[in-house]
Amino acid sequence: MVRLAAPRLIALSLAGMAWFGGGGAGAVGLPSTPARPVTDSFFGQAVADPYRWLEDWSDPAVKRWSADQNAYTRVYLDAVPQRAAIKARLESLITAAPSRYSEVRAAGGRLFARHTDPRLQQPQVVMVDDAMTTAPSRDLSVRVVIDPNRIDPRGLTAVDWFVPSPDGRLVAASLSVGGSENGSVHVFDTASGAEVGDVIPRVQYPTGGGDLAWAADGKGFWYTRYPGEERAEADRHFYMQVYWHPLGGDPRNDTYVLGRDFPRIAEVELDNRGGTAPLVISVANGDGGEFEHFLLPQTAGPTGVPQRLTRFTDQVAAVAPGPDGAVYLISRLNAPAGRLLRLAPGQTDLARAKVLVPEGKAALLSDRGSHSLAVTENRLYLRRIEGGPISVVMVAPATGQPLGPLSLPPVSANHELVPLGGGRVLYDVTTYLRAPVYTVFDERRQSMDETKLSATGGLDFSDAEVVRDSATSADGTKVPVTIIIPKSARKDGKAPTLLTGYGGFGISLTPGQLAAEQRLWLDAGGIYAIANLRGGAEFGEAWHDAGRLTGKQHVFDDFAAVARLLVQRGYTDADHLGLIGGSNGGLLMGATLTQHPDLARAVVGNVGIYDMVRTELDPNGAFNITEYGTVRDPAQFRAIYAYSPYHHVTNGARYPAVLLATGENDGRVNPMHSRKMVARLQAANAAGLPILLRTTANAGHGHGSSLAERVALSTDIYGFLFDQLAMTLPPTLAK
DSSP, rough: OOOOOOOOGGTTTTTTGTTTGSSSSTTTTOOOOOOOOOEETTTEEEEEEETTGGTTTSSHHHHHHHHHHHHHHHHHTOOTTTHHHHHHHHHHHHHHOOOOOEEEEETTEEEEEEEEOTTSOOOOOEEEEEGHHHHHHSOOOEEEEHHHHHHOOOOEEEEEEEEEESSSSEEEEEEEEETTEEEEEEEETTTTTOEEEEEEEEEEEEETTEEEEEEETSEEEEEEEEETSOOGGGGGTSSSEEEEEEESOOOOEEEEEEESSSOTTTEEEEOOOTSSOOOOEEEEESSSOEEEEEOOOOGGGSOOOOOEEEEEEGGGEEEEOTSOOEEEEETTTTTTEEEEEEEEETTGGGOOOEEEEOOSSSOOOTTTTTTTTOOSSOOOOEEEEESSOEEEEEEEETTOOOEEEOOOOEEEOOOEEEEETEEEEEEEESSSSSSOOEEETTTTTTEEEEOOOOOSSSSSTTTTEEEEEEEOTTEEEEEEEEEEEETOOOSOOOOOOOOOOOOOBBBBBOOOOHHHHHHHHHTTEEEEEOOOOOOBBBHHHHHTTTTTTGGGGOOOHHHHHHHHHHHHHHHHEEEGGEEEEEHHHHHHHHHHHHHHSSSSSSEEEEEEETTTTTTTGHHHHHHHHHHHOOOTTHHHHHHHHHHHHGOOOTTTTOOOOOEEEETTSSSOOOOOOOHHHHHHHHHOOOSOOEEEEEEEEESSSSSTHHHHHHHHHHHHHHHHHHHHHOOOOTTTTTO
């Protein structure tokens, strides 16, 4: 294919054409990266690893190399012609965005939410009077309960998650520093915002997360706990258990409740619907979508013995207690799109469960980390997904009789369902082109009232349209894609286009308002596209299963098919196409650029996984085994090695421009992946385009990053893409 000329940056007097010339270790300014080959053998297959030495972050030589790479990267990024304009525009867009509420919880007649003020380094936790949210004549009065910006003026402390007590008097929250997601629980008084009680350590970590549920009387809570000195250092981010903490007690004396028999890679969630129902303990067997559940009735007391409700083999994905004591379950057993079951009050024998809603064409959502089902006295709310957009339907809790849908616009999604009591349910509606709207549905009046939690003003996307299309993958599977097209986009088949995807862990890419970065992209006439790949759950568990373990190659085939569709439809060409993805989406970037080096001009991988042969040696990589597989299994090893990006970089190949970003505190994906992948690409690339590594000291996987770090990272990413795709901001915005 014909490439664009090398980036405009090379016309500057940095180091002349030689600065990017040669595509390897001989290029001027490129840090020296000696190869020190190590060879492993798996089932007779020799696996070479020339940069194993870059894994050891305790080695001063590795830190010097990383610093040199950062300096090399800064020479390029700081000289991007429009860098200052891009940063100024991003800052303007971010600060112009409206304040947003999310993760809403109801307790004690009040609402608690994460409040994101675009001017602050970190989101706050706030309390809102429920009655004020729909009162037309009253202003919304918001009380800040937890303000990380006051706790840590550096902006490095973040709230991982929070849970209010049933009476709304207290809020427990996990706090972590530097994007580490290594959190301890702190308890705050909602009236004063003061911290009360003891700090409970080892509750949250990136490997298995963490959670907490209050007792009905608010005098204590159950929480997840990682091991301390009772286990070897290598096991301290595994073996989660559930403990009980009475308020005012010494955390060292907290009572064990459950977990000694959990898998090493258990991920535990706790749910008792704000103290109004039995405690449901959900246990994931790593990240692959296998769950078991336990039930602790209120009559058993806080330190009673929980009853087993389901096993991994039962394929129950979600359990929700109802207000009448019944238990509702989403089952995938012989129903990959999911069906809804009901266990009568007091019943724990799954064989006696009644099928309320059979499997349908649209899949029942069972998102981890949020309530999949909302249950009131008279209605049960189910979220359905089909290809990406989400709908919400209502059924009678006892019979499953259909009671109609909630009102959502086309190509939209719902992410939160919050019963408020009295037959009222708060729900959000998100689309690509407008900020989230929060509405209260009143079952008795059959009314829908928008609340003052809805974001207003801010980013305007009225100049764009949303197009849904589908590509045909290598095996004939239809793969959905959403394309956001600005009116200013070129119509000559050369519009700069940015394609993203994820494709893993049953995580679906659903509609949600585009951010400041996408507004910037559209401002410059760019087209933005989102691919709904296998490995997600856009069509249920069968869609997820088709993109995991030995089926992972389907994900990369799907993404390549969508990229080609954008060219076939006349939106762009390979010289104006950029690809971007993070985490598992970073793996997608690595596999795509090594399998199809001529597919796009520029690739950005953020906190990505690239050496698939060694990823399971890290703590979080062990949790990923049920999704990716293990090199200890012959068939799974062959599948993993066949696509592992690091092992398929070819000497002399002409690779696109690449920017890989990572954070030193990343507990989910070891930064060594980015280091090794950049070293291998720099040594092999013959295209003369930049291969860059960006490592941040005060960030991790992205969760909890400060506003300043988020702006800096976005400026670098979009400066890189603008330069590579020859994009410019309109003169009115490039000030």
